[in-house]
Amino acid sequence: MSRSTRKGPWVDPKLLKKVGRLKTGDRTVIKTWSRDSEIAPEMVGFVFGIHNGKQFIEVTISEDMVGHRLGEFSPTRKFVKHGGKMQRGLEKSAEATTVAPKPPTQGGK
Numbered sequence: 878m879s880r881s882t883r884k885g886p887w888v889d890p891k892l893l894k895k896v897g898r899l900k901t902g903d904r905t906v907i908k909t910w911s912r913d914s915e916i917a918p919e920m921v922g923f924v925f926g927i928h929n930g931k932q933f934i935e936v937t938i939s940e941d942m943v944g945h946r947l948g949e950f951s952p953t954r955k956f957v958k959h960g961g962k963m964q965r966g967l968e969k970s971a972e973a974t975t976v977a978p979k980p981p982t983q984g985g986k
Contacts, residue, residue: 886915886917886944887913887914887915888914888915888917889909889911889914891911892907892909892911892914893917893919895907895909896919896920896923897919899923903923904924905924906924906925906926906933906935907923907924907925907926908925908926908928908933909925909926909927909928909947910928911947912927912928912946912947912948912951913946913947913948914946914947915944915945915946915947916938916942916943916944916945916946916947917943918940918943920938920943921938921939921940921942921943922937922938923937923938924936924937924938925938925947927947927948927950927951928951929951929952929953930953934950934951934952936950936951
């Protein structure tokens, strides 16, 4: 559920303070646990280390990201392929068909 438009966007005040201290061209990673904070226009061009529960994922903020939440760019779950033996068999057969044929030998037979 989104935040009320009457209240306006929420940005962590500590995060804005960190952004204010750095220069725009500085490539220092700003570490944050504030995944629910919205991306403000002042953050464009900075690199954020967004915590996903286990590690910090580095994200460079662009203009297209303004208005989204920081947590949207740092997934918390790792996708594991579906299927078991049947899926592995399909992958092997697909892999075998995509392998390039060997060039012919010089000797002939």
